[in-house]
Amino acid sequence: MPNSISTNHHTTIENTSARYTLNQLAHTLPKIAHRLGHLLYRSYKISPVQDNFRETHATTGTHQLKPITDWLLNDQGPSLSAQNELKKQLVLRSRLLGYEVENPLFVFANNRVQSETIALREGDPLIAKPLDDAKLVLADLYQKKYGIRIVVETHPMNKVQLAKKIKQECLRAKGMPVGLILRTTSQGQGESMGPGQSNYAGHVTPIVIQQFEKVINVVSLDSTLNPNTTLLGAMLRLSHQNMNIRMITLHKARQADHFSCHTDALQILKDLLVQQKSSSRCILDDLSAHHLADGDQITSAVNLLKIDLPLFLQKVNQRAEWPANGNQNDAQWLQAHLSPTQPGKYQTIEQHWQRYSRQPWENAGKLHNHFLAVKAFHNANKVLNHLESFESKVSRDKYLAKLRKTHT
Secondary structure: OOOHHHHHHHHHHHHHHHHHHHHHHHOHHHHHHHHHHHHHHHHHHHHHHHHOOOOOOOOOOOOOHHHHHHHHOOOOOEHHHHHHHHHHHHHOOOOOOOOOOOOOEEEEEEEEOOOOOOOOOOOOOOEEEEEEEHHHHHHHHHHHHHHEEEEEEEOOHHHHHHHHHHHHHHHOOOOOOOOEEEEEEOOOOOOOOOOOEEEOOEEEEEEEEEOOOOOEEEOOOEOOOOOHHHHHHHHHHHOOOEEEEEEEOOOOOOOOOOHHHHHHHHHHHHHHHHHHOOOOHHHHHHHHHHHHHHOOOOOOOOOOEEOOOHHHHHHHHHOOOOOOOOOOOOOEEEEEEOOOOOOEEEEEEHHHHHHHHHEEOOOOEEEEEEEHHHEEEHHHHHHOOOOOOHOOHHHHHHHHHHHHHHHH
């Protein structure tokens, strides 16, 4: 990161503490303290968030994540001090927005010990997992930027409710594909309870649905291949209602750290839905025509196919070193979504993995792709920037309430 990170460290913490003090003061002097706190917040943005996460200038040709990547990742892997500093800032900023321990905006965990109570070692990735409100904000930002719809399951659905939801979303989309982020564990698992709502932290399954002509197509992109029994039950229920259902699943897992599934789901749905906007065909046909794997399965009720993940979606893959199964001479490029001033900016998936791969992982000599760990911190900053942009708590709460309503 630029030198401003180290020189502004103490100023950053002092400014954050000052805002926290003013926030407490607001309980006794609401009008004066709120105004002062608002002015102080607008004057003193946390330096790594405001200045150093910006997209670099187009002439540099660097990726928008390069500043945070250079700061977070060293030769051994993720920097322990950098991760802890970012976590501290994200937690403090969340607290100022009213997110307490019982109902957080993010939770932080690491793959080695699967616990926040045991200290990390240098090189361990610390995963900033976005919970319900954070995922809702990111889905909303994606919709505004790319014109795609990603629905976040914020209240647990059984198979009957999910089947109804799929039909509703297909009807609303009028033939366009829609992403859904579904809860996988049963109700009560992986949840922290806030005032009047649940906040889900368990495993999630990203799916894409699309009604094309008289067929409902479902693409399940689960990162760990855990069967989502509610989804399967919903598919069977729809088929029993005389609906033609086609479904694709993956036959290889891609997640290794056990904690990145929320960021993984948002990323892979965004990439696939953006890619699909330029296609006139059904999403399932696009995937199955070129990425069909051996051992396809057909059930009596649902046409089920298993595929390899297309190369342009492999940047989230933590279980493969390079795309050995892909045809490197094929035109399977990972195109960075850059500004119009950077037309024709391409990179291969191998170049993307090289940027984020560091220390040995699971097996000696096998590199681990830390892209999702970096992306999770980047996304957390985006969420906080957006929530902090509202002029008042009332307007922010109205915005979040509207998001929750549109996703139920």
